[in-house]
Amino acid sequence: GAVVSQHPSWVICKSGTSVKIECRSLDFQATTMFWYRQFPKQSLMLMATSNEGSKATYEQGVEKDKFLINHASLTLSTLTVTSAHPEDSSFYICSAGWGQSTRGYTFGSGTRLTVV
């Protein structure tokens, strides 16, 4: 149980275009999902918290107009990288929390974005 599916697993796009990444909770409802960014050989950095039915909350230094987050249902959150540039190339991972007392977090398999 508690499976999160993330698509696509990799994407290459041209500079200036937008890319949408989807994150779905398959067997549970996720009122909150989290989006992380990871550069090679580095840890995961939290970008934003996606809240179902309300606006996402962004971490300091993350441009909300560049990284658009939509959480329209209890099983789907999307991250859109708008007007992508080569420096946006990274590994993006979503996560959802489940359970109350155990505080488990399950992760998607990540999306490798390359902007050329």
Added chain:
Amino acid sequence: TQLLEQSPQFLSIQEGENLTVYCNSSSVFSSLQWYRQEPGEGPVLLVTVVTGGEVKKLKRLTFQFGDARKDSSLHITAAQPGDTGLYLCAVILTGGGNKLTFGTGTQLKVEL
């Protein structure tokens, strides 16, 4: 300044060796988690420690939570190539949405 500092940052060892990874902070936490991540995948939860001084074992992996609940260690006995990966400690920040925040990470490579 990172909330959770891990050391070492990189570690390359031979199969059969033992190693310890540290996760340190100046803050006190109610619990701490350890994850392992392989290239191109999301992190996978290894363990959650919740009590100061607690020791948990997972086969050849031993996790300890510091008495003051500010730090933790991961010890691997007789490392194997399959242990290769990025090891991450993490804590849940309850103020503002139960955000899972990761440490700086330790990249482990175990060679034959």
